[in-house]
Amino acid sequence: MDGENLRKRGLFADTACSRCGEPETLDHILFHCEFAEDVWKAGPWKDVVSTGNSSTFKTLIQEARKWTNLPPNGITGNAFPWFVWSIWTARNLWVFENRKTTPLETSVKAITSQKKWEQAQSNRPETTTNRDLTPSLQLSLINESTIFCNTDAAWRSDQQAAGLGWIFIDRHTQVLHQGSIGQRNVPSAYMAEALAIREALIQASSYNYTDICLRTDSEELARAITMIRRSTELFGILSDIDSLVFSPSSPFRSCAVAFTPRARNGPANSLAKAYLVSFLGLRP
Template identity: 40%
Template sequence: MLLRGSDVWNITKIIALLPDLVKEIMAIKPSETGAPDSYVWYPAASGTYSARSGYAAALESNPNKPVLPIATASLNWNKMIWNVKCPPKQKLLIWKILHDAIPTGDNLQRRGVPHIANCPHCGEYESIDHLFLHCPFATRIWDLAPIKTRFDSASCTGFVTTLEVSSLWTCLPPTGVTRDIFFWITWTIWMARNQRIFESRSSTLMDVISIALSNAQEWTRAQGDLSSTQVTPTLITQSPVISIPPDAIVCNTDVAWNPITKAAGIGWIFTAQDSQLQQGSESHTWIQSAFQAEALVVRVALSHAIQLGYNKIWLRSDSLGLIKAIVSTSKPKNLYGILSDVETLSASFISLLFQEP
């Protein structure tokens, strides 16, 4: 058989990856009690699909995924957007604007959506910079903004620059708005645009400014009312009292895991009334993480307890994450087989309590 150059390269690449693939395969710990197969969303560590993980996977697999402009990519997002004192919906709008993700005329045309791409106010080609900065309707609104230094939006190079400049603005009294007026006016311009398109309602310049200022004043006052409310924190100094059967067997588990060799030693001990009953230990190879080892020792300890005839167990593990995973309805994908076995083995006990010591 004659191999092409690309075939040889692919085979070489596969051979180079074999050690890692072998490690991943050997680290899979299947169920020992015949747990049924289950659908798993692999891009998420939990194995459960979410809109966020789906979006990230789609973006990662898109060869033509958008690249942010340099000015936007270097933006301090926390300072300029997420930590700004304004409603979350306004922060989300600014975030979408910076990602070129709002349905302006030019964006809709680029996406193949049949839509009139002209500005509803002046008839010019509608882009983000035009709608919020360069449209005559927008420039006159910014002229009316009650800020100390006049802002000429028509001469501003772009939305990112305007956002950065707006952090230095000072609002004039008696508006009652001390800062972040840029977010309020931007939001109101967007609302006025949508009302004109979808409801055939036109807003005057004074309407936009008045609505922006009144909404900002009302929201600011509401935040003051909330911050003035005194909340007395509750300090829990003791763990809640848990009712444990008097004849329950206490099972303590622990592990030691080597991240280099991927080997783990697991151990467990059964006690009753402070006296040792039984104990056990095992060594395992190809263990992905200490978390996987913690789950493995629970499965082995429960199997040992069943063999010894114990039917009331108080199992204590020093891994809070594992305890949460055991009692959760969804199982992490790399622990599905082990935790399914734990669930199956649990049915063999009259009472079984999991707790972090």
């Protein structure tokens, strides 16, 4: 329990941060304390992560989806939760056992723990998953509770920017939710399509959908997801999709990925194009 929660319960003794003396909150422990800031800066990402005073758990977990892991750390998934846990346990060791760890040691522990966990998953006994099935057998798993999701992306090569769109519908073609976002530093249309699928999966999880059928007009991408064909360009994004859909901790009970012709994907495409125009401040 952090100092903020102790204060809420009327316990005012020793509620300051044990490292710097500032008022202790969860965000302070994980992001704002100088110790935590140094841990994040030592992370395995392409760009140095800076956690200023305005950072919160919510904002950083959203930003973390865009962070790119650099080799040769040997991890493929999102390292954010492992760093959060490592910082929290380091704080408890200091507070309760008077055992001090350095920011670098804490960062290395997070990476090592994640690497061991990912290796353990790859060594699990083989079982049949949706990915092991052919696309036609995958689609046969669709049931009464399945939610369909059409995704698409619009990309501008000169701006290296993309608009991502998704639409959730039920079996009766009733629109349940739809959304779109913009993304910069996108080097290809292929990557934009993959980003749209990843974002749609994250949104589906937030709506607590458990059975989902993703539909994309990129046949190559649908095949890459179901057959584990990862290009170097999309390795990180496809790893994220793989974790969301096929890992033991997946929020989905069943997930199929299907190709749909572009002519049938017009609404999602319109969403993506409209957001890209707005995102870049262009004329419709």
